[in-house]
Amino acid sequence: MQHHTIPYLLLLSLLCLSRILSEDVPPSTSTLNIAILMPLYVGGVYQLAGQSSMHTALMAINEVNQLTDLLPSTVIKYQVYNTEMNTQTVVKTSIDLIHSSAFSSRKTTGVIGAYSSAVTIAANSVFKIAGIPQVSHASSSPDLSDNDKYPTFFR
Helix, strand or coil: CCCCHHHHHHHHHHHHHHHHHCCCCCCCCEEEEEEEEECCEECCEECHHHHHHHHHHHHHHHHHHHCCCCCCCEEEEEEEEECCCCHHHHHHHHHHHHHHHHCCCCCEEEEEECCCHHHHHHHHHHHHHHCCCEECCCCCCHHHHCCCCCCCEEC
16 A cells, blocks of 8 residues: 555545534534545546556545544545546536535545646636545645645645
């Protein structure tokens, strides 16, 4: 497992938990619904980097879920989305995520990804409006360090 992923997942989990707790949710079991945005296939071509990052995130989620003392009374669930390394695809996916979250019990509480800065910036334009925290280990644009412009983005 890539050990650098667990701190990112923990950071995202804590951010999501603080968001849930601020909504006056009873102290029963909390569920964190994480969206994983990665380039899995682009034009039908398998993307090794995106696939690898996705599998690493899934391994970290499973490990955190098994360590019951790490995030007690918390279960992390996930859904994986293919960004195709395309800003239009990720914006549509992000809007769909927020829209479906508003009308279901499976509310997206955090996002891992996307894999490139341009795609991450496009996704964050949607997620910041909804106040959903987003963590990306691969997005390296210095613009993303601007907390005023990207208040829900972390790396």
